[in-house]
Amino acid sequence: MVETPDTDRAEKGRKPQKGLAAMKDVRAWFIREVLPFEPVLMAYLRRNWRRREDIPDLRNDIYVSIFESALKQFPDNPRQFVISTARNLLIDRFRREHVVPIEAMADLDALESAVETADPERTLAARDELRRLQQALDELPPRTREVIVMRRVEGLSRVQIAARLGISEETISAYVTSGMRTLTELFFGESTDFRRKP
Amino acid sequence: MSEFTPRRTQTKAQDVETSAAAWLDKRDRGDWTDEDETLFQAWLEEQPIHRIAYWRVEEAWDRTQRLAALNLPTGQRQSKGPFFFRIAAVLALVAAAAAASWIYYAHPKGATYATSIGGRETIMLADGTSIELNTNSAVHVLDTTAERKVWLEKGEAFFKVTHDAKRPLTVYAGERRIVDLGTQFDVRRETAGLEVAVVEGRVRFEADKAQSAQVLTRGDVALATPAQTIMSRKAESELARELSWRRGVLVFDNTPLAEAVRQLNRYNQTRLVVADSAIGRLPITGTLSATEPMEFLRMVQTVFGLHEQRVNGAIVISR
Numbered sequence A: 001m002v003e004t005p006d007t008d009r010a011e012k013g014r015k016p017q018k019g020l021a022a023m024k025d026v027r028a029w030f031i032r033e034v035l036p037f038e039p040v041l042m043a044y045l046r047r048n049w050r051r052r053e054d055i056p057d058l059r060n061d062i063y064v065s066i067f068e069s070a071l072k073q074f075p076d077n078p079r080q081f082v083i084s085t086a087r088n089l090l091i092d093r094f095r096r097e098h099v100v101p102i103e104a105m106a107d108l109d110a111l112e113s114a115v116e117t118a119d120p121e122r123t124l125a126a127r128d129e130l131r132r133l134q135q136a137l138d139e140l141p142p143r144t145r146e147v148i149v150m151r152r153v154e155g156l157s158r159v160q161i162a163a164r165l166g167i168s169e170e171t172i173s174a175y176v177t178s179g180m181r182t183l184t185e186l187f188f189g190e191s192t193d194f195r196r197k198p
Numbered sequence B: 001m002s003e004f005t006p007r008r009t010q011t012k013a014q015d016v017e018t019s020a021a022a023w024l025d026k027r028d029r030g031d032w033t034d035e036d037e038t039l040f041q042a043w044l045e046e047q048p049i050h051r052i053a054y055w056r057v058e059e060a061w062d063r064t065q066r067l068a069a070l071n072l073p074t075g076q077r078q079s080k081g082p083f084f085f086r087i088a089a090v091l092a093l094v095a096a097a098a099a100a101s102w103i104y105y106a107h108p109k110g111a112t113y114a115t116s117i118g119g120r121e122t123i124m125l126a127d128g129t130s131i132e133l134n135t136n137s138a139v140h141v142l143d144t145t146a147e148r149k150v151w152l153e154k155g156e157a158f159f160k161v162t163h164d165a166k167r168p169l170t171v172y173a174g175e176r177r178i179v180d181l182g183t184q185f186d187v188r189r190e191t192a193g194l195e196v197a198v199v200e201g202r203v204r205f206e207a208d209k210a211q212s213a214q215v216l217t218r219g220d221v222a223l224a225t226p227a228q229t230i231m232s233r234k235a236e237s238e239l240a241r242e243l244s245w246r247r248g249v250l251v252f253d254n255t256p257l258a259e260a261v262r263q264l265n266r267y268n269q270t271r272l273v274v275a276d277s278a279i280g281r282l283p284i285t286g287t288l289s290a291t292e293p294m295e296f297l298r299m300v301q302t303v304f305g306l307h308e309q310r311v312n313g314a315i316v317i318s319r
Helices: A019-048 A052-072 A078-097 A102-117 A126-139 A142-153 A158-165 A169-189 B013-028 B034-046 B048-069 B236-242 B257-267 B293-304
Strands: B111-114 B121-124 B130-133 B138-143 B148-160 B169-173 B176-189 B194-206 B214-217 B220-224 B229-233 B249-256 B271-274 B283-289 B307-311 B314-318
Touching: A019 A052, A019 A078, A019 A102, A019 A169, A019 B048, A052 A078, A052 B013, A052 B048, A078 A102, A078 B293, A126 A142, A126 A169, A126 B048, A142 A158, A142 A169, A142 B048, A158 A169, A169 B013, A169 B048, B013 B034, B013 B048, B034 B048, B111 B130, B130 B138, B194 B236, B214 B220, B214 B229, B236 B249, B249 B257, B257 B271, B257 B283, B257 B293, B271 B293, B283 B293, B293 B307, B293 B314
Parallel strands: B148 B169, B271 B314
Antiparallel strands: B111 B138, B121 B130, B130 B148, B138 B148, B148 B176, B169 B176, B176 B194, B194 B214, B194 B220, B220 B229, B249 B283, B307 B314
């Protein structure tokens, strides 16, 4: 059940084509090569960046930097690329903060080896993925979880859910929006930052 | 290949992710119009992070469907294990300015132990008491069936004492005495004074003969200068930071560069000097091997863009 389509491998080192097709390739590349490192990256950021509220923004800056490079050309070694992008951005940030985070600098090496040894296919191996999805779902508030499970797992329509739970479709929208936002953070980043939020 | 250039300020992650989830929700509603599509595409184009955030939430959404293959157990969130806080030890730091004239003839027997700059050593007594010597330190130890006496001749030592009320371990530092009452503590002699810090248990601190003894307990720190003795209390974390030398590291927490350099110099032959007070005020946070000044220099250069220059055997840190 591990997905390693051969066609994806062919993307390496070549330029994405222009237009929507290209964006589809970049999306596939990003999800396959970059997102699996998010837990490692987030764990690193949580250890070393004091202001926790900055962390999602730091992650996003790293992602945008990677994304913009990938638009020009897919890097040959995505892992190395993720590391060096994160490293450069973090050094830049530390510099701006006027703090010498010696620990964080040393920890960058740890990040490097964690990313080096993390196997994207293994990280997102099917069973592990399902377990993590389930854990993430379990973190959601009960009603929110119920709505998402009904829609995605049981495959009910929004009209059916509204009738069954006696709530409006607007309310369902609110649950889906907040639920998916939290679920995404938990699933990809295992971020604890969102557990406090409703 | 991935040179980072500071970018324009982008929308805060929190807002981006909420918008992305809202778009996902809207697309799932089944009333998607051409106008929605136009607005959605415009939003995606607006900032790269919009697109990435949308990919993430969409990917999570797609994957939730895979759970349909399983029987969903009514997920009970596992409680996180309780936090285990380290048991505090006693940190006693005593610094003595006065020349300790009487010490030298007061310990005729016993053994002397010393470390060089950058060195560390642990002395174990027969009863299990340990004395950890920090850099450039010396103690003389008299350990008999009748008494346990340690003279801290210079530097710093951490004592983990196996308590024995009949022969309490007594540390002499200059004019001062520290008597163990069942404890772990640190004693440091410096030019400025003597510091005693208690990590666990209690010690009796006799700052001078004229003054009555004070009992220090966990978290108490006494700084005895020639003029006075200043008592303070330190948080466990702060004591742990001061005692990080026992692990061979220095821990800085918004420590001014000048102070960090002063501490590093205690452990190294290589002298570091800060060129001016503005540089000396730059705050440093982190953990560093006490005996690797070059590593420290490398970090300072990388982060602050400072330069080093060798002058008369010292290394001057400047702009």
